[in-house]
Amino acid sequence: MATPTELGRTRYTQVASVIRSVVQQVQVLWKGMSPTTVEDDLEGAAGAAIVAAVAQGQLTVADAAQAYIAAQMAAQGGTALAEATLVAAAFAGVAPDGGPLETLMFLPAIGVRRRLAAGMGADEAMLGGLADMARYASTAVADAARSADQVGMAANRSCVAYVRVVRLPACARCIILSGQMYRYSEGFLRHPNCDCQTLPLRENEWPNVPTPQQLFERMPQREQRRVFGVTGARAIGEGADVAQVVNARRGMSRPGASTTTEGVTRRGLYGRRMRRAGGGFASYPGQRYSRSTTPRLTPDAIFRQASGRGEQLELLRRYGYIV
Incomplete structure (x- = not known):
């Protein structure tokens, strides 16, 4: 049987693979657009195809969430049986802020228009718009995976917590949160393009997850300086606490829409x-x-408002996330 760490790595690889596929589809569609018609393109067939690709990516990662939680609980000696079945479709077509995915996927057009108005060349403006689109698409799929995982944790009473798993390359904000453990229902701190994941736990014990210091030591010196800055990397190398060098919550947020x-x-x-x-x-x-x-x-609002797992499950059913 695979270990919890191996299962987590497989889940990470699966989500990352879906994100890469979605971004590749977005890139192909974006190349057919023009800076003079980008708004119309995103309101038309090209925009609909981009939204469909991202929504399908969200559906794919959400559909695998409950099997992942079941495998984790079984590997840790718990029960793989959940009290309810996760509805994968409930996590597709939704932006990270709870709004329509179509609205999020139109924002790159506004970015292109602003770049052009600031005097940027057409090619450069479109390249910036593509970067925006890839970031929004990646974040939407990653958030759908984490949200579905969290609902899957709530549906399985064997799961009591999760630990944050950070994989290199990573930013300083994420590195200092590596190995942190949270209640299964606590919101996940993330930033745009964040690919960190949850590793569900049956018992309150640390799995084999690297600490911030261990992650720092694994990084090449050039990468240490890029992530933490020259003086920050030097301070950490001389024994300074990683968390003291970096502001833990700078640029990080939990999905906040109710x-x-x-x-x-x-x-x-x-x-x-x-x-x-x-x-x-x-x-x-x-x-x-x-x-x-x-x-x-939203699931995040339910976890914030509900007083316990029983009420969480009741509300998750009521709002269509589980059956």
């Missing part, structure tokens, strides 16, 4: 459930379909 508009139309995943339950719907200007008048909480 509600999401994804799936709230009559045809949406959550909307269909509300319709069966007799919930109300209303039409809004510019919207093709009426939307549920009952806001849909």
Whole structure:
């Protein structure tokens, strides 16, 4: 049987592979766009194809989450059986802030327009827009994977915590959080393009995860200086605490949105459930379909608000993340 560390590495590789595939698809689609028509392109077929590629990536990583949690719990001597089944589709089509993925994927067009207005050349402006698009797409898929993993942890009572796993190359902000352990329901600190992952734990014990100091020692000297700065790298090398050299929370955040508009139309995943339950719907200007008048909480909001695992599971069911 694979060890927890090996299982975590496999999960990381799977998510990273999906992200690479999505970014490659985005790059191909972006090359067919023009700086003079980028807004129309992203509102048209090219934009729809990009959103579809990212949403499919989110669906793929979310679909593998529950099997990953089950394997981790079994490897640690717990039960692989969960109390509920994760709904992978609930994590697709949603931006990290809980808004529609379409809105996030349009932002690079605004970036291109701003670069052009600042006097940047067309090729350079489009290159910057592609970098924005790749960052947004990568973050959306990675966040979907982490969110699905966390819901999977909640659905399995064997899981009580998770530890943050950082893999090199990594930034200073992530390195100093390596090996930190959190309750299974505590939000994951991340920044755009963050590829750190959760390693679920059955018991409150440290797995074989490198400490910040160990990660620093594994880095080539040039990489140490790039990540921590020349003076910071020198200070750490002379014995300074890594966490004291770096501000732990600079640029880091937890997914903070309380509600999401994804799936709230009559045809949406959550909307269909509300319709069966007799919930109300209303039409809004510019919207093709009426939307549920009952806001849909995000998983992160549920974990923040619920008083215990029982209430978490109840709310996760109510809002369509598990069945």
